[in-house]
Amino acid sequence: MLGTRRISTSRWWHKKKNWLFFAIFLFLVFVRISKGAFYKDFYYFISKPFWPGQFQKEIIIKSIDQESLIKLNLLKKDNIRLREILSLQQSSDNDSILAAVISRKTGGWWRQIILNKGSKDGVEIGSTVTGPGGLLGRVNNTSLFTSSVTLLTSPESKLGVWVDRSQINGLLVGSGDNYPNLILYSKDADIKVGDFVSSSPASSLLPPNIPIGIIQSIDETLQSKKTAKISLLAKPQVIDWVQILKVNI
Amino acid sequence: MSFVFIPIAFLWHPNWLGFLGVQPYWPLFWLLPWSMINGSINGLLFGLFLGLILDSLTLDNNFSQIPGLILCGFLFGRIKLQSDILVGHFRYGLICSFGSFLCGTLYLLQILFRNFSESNSLMFISGVKNILAEVFLTGFFAPFICSQLLRMFKFSRKKF
Numbered sequence: 066m067l068g069t070r071r072i073s074t075s076r077w078w079h080k081k082k083n084w085l086f087f088a089i090f091l092f093l094v095f096v097r098i099s100k101g102a103f104y105k106d107f108y109y110f111i112s113k114p115f116w117p118g119q120f121q122k123e124i125i126i127k128s129i130d131q132e133s134l135i136k137l138n139l140l141k142k143d144n145i146r147l148r149e150i151l152s153l154q155q156s157s158d159n160d161s162i163l164a165a166v167i168s169r170k171t172g173g174w175w176r177q178i179i180l181n182k183g184s185k186d187g188v189e190i191g192s193t194v195t196g197p198g199g200l201l202g203r204v205n206n207t208s209l210f211t212s213s214v215t216l217l218t219s220p221e222s223k224l225g226v227w228v229d230r231s232q233i234n235g236l237l238v239g240s241g242d243n244y245p246n247l248i249l250y251s252k253d254a255d256i257k258v259g260d261f262v263s264s265s266p267a268s269s270l271l272p273p274n275i276p277i278g279i280i281q282s283i284d285e286t287l288q289s290k291k292t293a294k295i296s297l298l299a300k301p302q303v304i305d306w307v308q309i310l311k312v313n314i
Numbered sequence: 315m316s317f318v319f320i321p322i323a324f325l326w327h328p329n330w331l332g333f334l335g336v337q338p339y340w341p342l343f344w345l346l347p348w349s350m351i352n353g354s355i356n357g358l359l360f361g362l363f364l365g366l367i368l369d370s371l372t373l374d375n376n377f378s379q380i381p382g383l384i385l386c387g388f389l390f391g392r393i394k395l396q397s398d399i400l401v402g403h404f405r406y407g408l409i410c411s412f413g414s415f416l417c418g419t420l421y422l423l424q425i426l427f428r429n430f431s432e433s434n435s436l437m438f439i440s441g442v443k444n445i446l447a448e449v450f451l452t453g454f455f456a457p458f459i460c461s462q463l464l465r466m467f468k469f470s471r472k473k474f
Contacts (some may be wrong), residue, residue: 168325172335173444174421175372179325220425220437221376241425242440243335302329 160311162186171302176219183210193310198299199276216301217245225268226277231255234265244294254291262295320344321367336447338455339414346390346410347464354391361387377424382417406460411453418445
């Protein structure tokens, strides 16, 4: 009796089928906890061939582009007509030079880019430089083949800007980081986070209405003025091609 | 001859080599071995030359790199050559970090002095960030570059 041991095959863990059920149960618990993420991802892969195709996407993008172009042309005509009535400066988009960025110092102390077009190509000191997104800076120096641009983020840069919503003029001063400061010399100036900032129509340095950036944060601790940090629309650290607008404002 | 390549390296400024958008302070990599071999007066003089060239490449007319580079050139000239290669390697990193800190601080002081106003603290914060990033990167790359340049200068000196 002492040497015998009870060997039973009737225990549930000795059956393969039970383990299978247990595995399915665990899988369902996992599905429940993950809120069906597994299924959604699985669906993503199996439904991929049936998504709206590239062709359809192109048609939609083309239609949107055409719509935007028509709207832009209408607004442009309106703008020119109204500027003529108000005797304001005209922006001149026709006289621009396309240039590549050949040296870039966008972090640290020095914030400048060097372009592959110089005085030989008609670039003049003071010309406005724009890139995808909007204003980048102004040409500060030219050589025969290159031109150096002071970026808006440079502590040397000071420009008159226009807050579009509240229609007030301010001064944009580079602060040595990627977010220049907008200074408004009035404590009661009406600005909000998200306001759009463009070049000032009153500025004698820049053509009017060039997009610059969006107000990111406002500092109201100063007594006599209001300052705000601006998030620039054009990112000089990634832009390879820019446009130099000739100075004839 | 290698002097000519410093402004090129300074302008090169590749994004992938940067840290927080800041690059190593290239002129110190050349100035340290040069001053160590040729002495304080020579280092001071070439610090001035480097400062003049680099100032002409940057558009900031109000601030200058010359004071920092002159001081570094002079101090680097007083450092004795170390016979132990490994200690030497680490020493280059530390010395260049110190030099970069010195140059950065002098530059920041100029900016703060020039833009002395209520919003000074904003410039101070970004300036300190620049200095720290530059010190780290310069110290990191110095052992690789300085020892090679030192070997090159020694070799060319023996030749003449």
